[in-house]
Amino acid sequence: MIPYGFHDIGEDDIKAVVKTLQSGWITQGTKTGEFEEALADYCGASYAVVFSSGTAALHGAYAAAGLGSGDEFITTPMTFAATANAGVFLGANPVFADIESDTGNIDAAAAASLITNKTKLIAAVDYAGHPFDGKALFEASVKHGIIIVEDACHALGALSMADDGSWKRTGSCLYCHMAVFSFHPVKSITTGEGGAVLTNDKVLYDKLKMFGHHGITKSMDDFQYTPDGPWYYEMQTLGYNYRMTDFQAALGISQLKKLDRFIERRRDIACFYDNAFRGNRYFDIPIERDYAKSAYHLYPIRLKDEYKDYKRLIFSQLRERGIGVQCHYIPVTHHPFYRSRGYTAHCPNTDDFYSRQISIPIFPGMTDDNTHLVRDKLIEAFNGAK
Numbered sequence: 001m002i003p004y005g006f007h008d009i010g011e012d013d014i015k016a017v018v019k020t021l022q023s024g025w026i027t028q029g030t031k032t033g034e035f036e037e038a039l040a041d042y043c044g045a046s047y048a049v050v051f052s053s054g055t056a057a058l059h060g061a062y063a064a065a066g067l068g069s070g071d072e073f074i075t076t077p078m079t080f081a082a083t084a085n086a087g088v089f090l091g092a093n094p095v096f097a098d099i100e101s102d103t104g105n106i107d108a109a110a111a112a113s114l115i116t117n118k119t120k121l122i123a124a125v126d127y128a129g130h131p132f133d134g135k136a137l138f139e140a141s142v143k144h145g146i147i148i149v150e151d152a153c154h155a156l157g158a159l160s161m162a163d164d165g166s167w168k169r170t171g172s173c174l175y176c177h178m179a180v181f182s183f184h185p186v187k188s189i190t191t192g193e194g195g196a197v198l199t200n201d202k203v204l205y206d207k208l209k210m211f212g213h214h215g216i217t218k219s220m221d222d223f224q225y226t227p228d229g230p231w232y233y234e235m236q237t238l239g240y241n242y243r244m245t246d247f248q249a250a251l252g253i254s255q256l257k258k259l260d261r262f263i264e265r266r267r268d269i270a271c272f273y274d275n276a277f278r279g280n281r282y283f284d285i286p287i288e289r290d291y292a293k294s295a296y297h298l299y300p301i302r303l304k305d306e307y308k309d310y311k312r313l314i315f316s317q318l319r320e321r322g323i324g325v326q327c328h329y330i331p332v333t334h335h336p337f338y339r340s341r342g343y344t345a346h347c348p349n350t351d352d353f354y355s356r357q358i359s360i361p362i363f364p365g366m367t368d369d370n371t372h373l374v375r376d377k378l379i380e381a382f383n384g385a386k
């Protein structure tokens with residue numbers, strides 16, 4: 001089976017992990033700090049804080065934004081459930097905005113129209129690695145004093161164009177207050193499980209740091225009470241143990257050095273698929289807006305009207321033929337947890353997108369033989385569908 005996504009671990013990564021395992025510091029050593037610096041440097045942000053997963057990182061970002069009980073946050077149903085769940089952890093209520101029918105990203109106008117005086121933040125997902133259209137949403141959010149969290153779990157290594165025409169990396173927080181990454185194995189780089197939040201705001205950074213470390217500070221300057229001994233530290237807020245281990249961070253540092261090559265290969269594969277499938281009669285290929293260069297975490301195809309009723313058949317046939325297709329995503333509002341809380345979908349573009357969407361394999365380790373096989377099996381499955 002050629003999976004839809006797969007990690008790329010080399011000898012260099014293995015050596016880096018082993019070296020850290022043998023160093024005596026497997027957690028709370030220097031590697032997480034080094035990884036944070038490398039991430040912030042790469043993305044062009046002032047600060048990075050690593051977490052034990054992308055979900056933990058989202059939880060931290062929403063908490064740092066002050067999201068709490070009874071607040072509303074606007075997000076998209078076309079995402080992994082964690083984007084919404086992390087706000088529910090804090091007692092807040094998600095409000096779902098519809099998507100653009102081609103990119104699958106949150107529709108900025110739809111999101112802006114849902115802002116009320118209860119809205120605390122907007123969580124915009126860079127679906128499939130394509131940066132969301134941040135400018136309009138960012139301007140609306142600043143006007144209303146709302147925090148934007150970019151769920152960039154798919155988009156490490158993507159680029160967005162700034163007003164002056166220069167390209168900015170996702171994570172530089174061009175159009176958000178915080179950007180969140182995941183390092184799950186199918187993502188741009190991996191640490192096994194892992195995540196990070198990037199920001200340019202020192203106040204948010206300090207909150208993020210404490211949130212993932214039990215709400216504890218060891219910094220004398222920040223103490224609220226006089227230390228009663230050299231062992232002294234303070235737990236000032238309710239926090240979690242969301243730390244990344246040092247051997248995971250060592251893997252992350254090693255992987256980050258190869259990120260550009262990984263993204264280049266992903267973009268080459270996307271280009272191959274674009275050329276192979278452009279203008280075909282069965283499905284639409286992903287688009288890239290002028291302001292964006294996608295990290296191509298996924299290559300989502302959208303079945304045309306005449307073929308969308310064949311989604312189940314095509315999907316099963318491709319799996320039977322060794323092509324590990326996947327569907328991204330079952331809209332969050334379709335899950336029983338959200339249905340039971342009354343979140344019936346009012347997002348026609350999302351439902352339509354779901355009825356057509358299939359992700360075909362794309363990952364840096366794919367060979368040309370693999371991509372040719374995917375092309376041939378895909379066309380074969382559609383040819384035989386009717």
Ligand SMILES: Cc1ncc(COP(=O)(O)O)c(C=O)c1O
Pocket residue numbers: 053054055056058079080082083125151153154182183184193194195
């Ligand atoms: C858009 C999105 N947000 C959040 C997450 C959660 O990340 P993690 O699996 O690292 O907790 C994922 C992971 O699949 C994701 O795709």
